[in-house]
Amino acid sequence: MIARALWCTAPGRAEIRDTALGEGVLVQARWSGISRGTERLVSEGRVPEAEWARMRAPFQDGAFPFPVKYGYAMVGEAAEGALAGRTVFALFPHQTAFRLPEAALIPVPDDVPGPRAVLAANMETALNILWDSRAGAGDRIAVIGAGVVGALVAYLCARLPGAEVVLVDPVAGRGTLAGALGCSFAAPEDAPKDCDVVIHASASAAGLATALGCAGPEATVVEASWHGSGETPVPLGGAFHSRRLRLISSQVGQVPPARAPRWTYRRRLEKALNLLRDPAVDALISGESAFDDLPHTYGAVLTAPGTLCHRIRY
DSSP states (O other): OEEEEEEEEETTEEEEEEEEOOSSEEEEEEEEEEEHHHHHHHHTTOSOGGGTTTTOOTTOEEOSSSSEEOOOOEEEEEOSGGGTTOEEEESOOSBSEEEEOGGGOEEOOTTSOGGGGGGHHHHHHHHHHHHHHTOOTTOEEEEEOOSHHHHHHHHHHTTSTTOEEEEEOSOTTHHHHHHHTTOEEEOGGGOOSSEEEEEEOSOSHHHHHHHHHHEEEEEEEEEOOOOOSSOOOOOOSTTTTTTTOEEEEOOTTSOOTTTTTTOOHHHHHHHHHHTTOOGGGGGGEEEEEEGGGHHHHHHHHHHOTTOSEEEEEO
């Protein structure tokens, strides 16, 4: 059986290619999600050479920089085995059908609609960021950057008892999104001060400067963005040292050490799917298109400033 898959073949260029299926349970694709931040870096060939091995998607084909078949937000229907007829999630690229070991397929809870489940990988990242931040009940929390991951972090933080959560973004229209997710909203110039925890997810130098400015004395700033190749200036002058700020990174490829003895990757992804029961997160789906249109629309989706999670329909 031959399937069709999306390949990035040169900076800003994508095409659909035939591909043979491997071994395992057959799954027919139903929806996948474009993870805009990471997939844009991949599409532009901006994965640093030193990170080529670490940044491989679990079931990626090809190699960086090009050609490469990339993606990790697939929802499909298992066609055989113990999961036959079930809607499943897999960390698989954009492809019409595929085979994987049954252990790599995560059943989607019955009360989570399949089209919403494309957010699972981003929710898993957001959960990991929350763990790394060690934010707690009652904290004053700022999240800089209202992309999908930043918005999901803010959504999770807003459910901490008594937490005061502000989502910060230069796009005024993201205020409606913040409200739908249970958070307050501010433009960068009005970002809160003296926060207990700050999470930066804008992948920009300006956003990181805003994040450092939001932090109170002895506070933690979590760098959740992946900046790719190039250099990002970090303003470590001013009051950075006198406030004794703590700047840490977060990356979904590793479960935080305090949880690693108990939390497997599968348990974390299962929890992410369960956290998608709330219809409020549907606000993060900014558009949908057919798989066959991707060679013509993929680049525009990645670069459009209004894109959050763009869903692919099979």
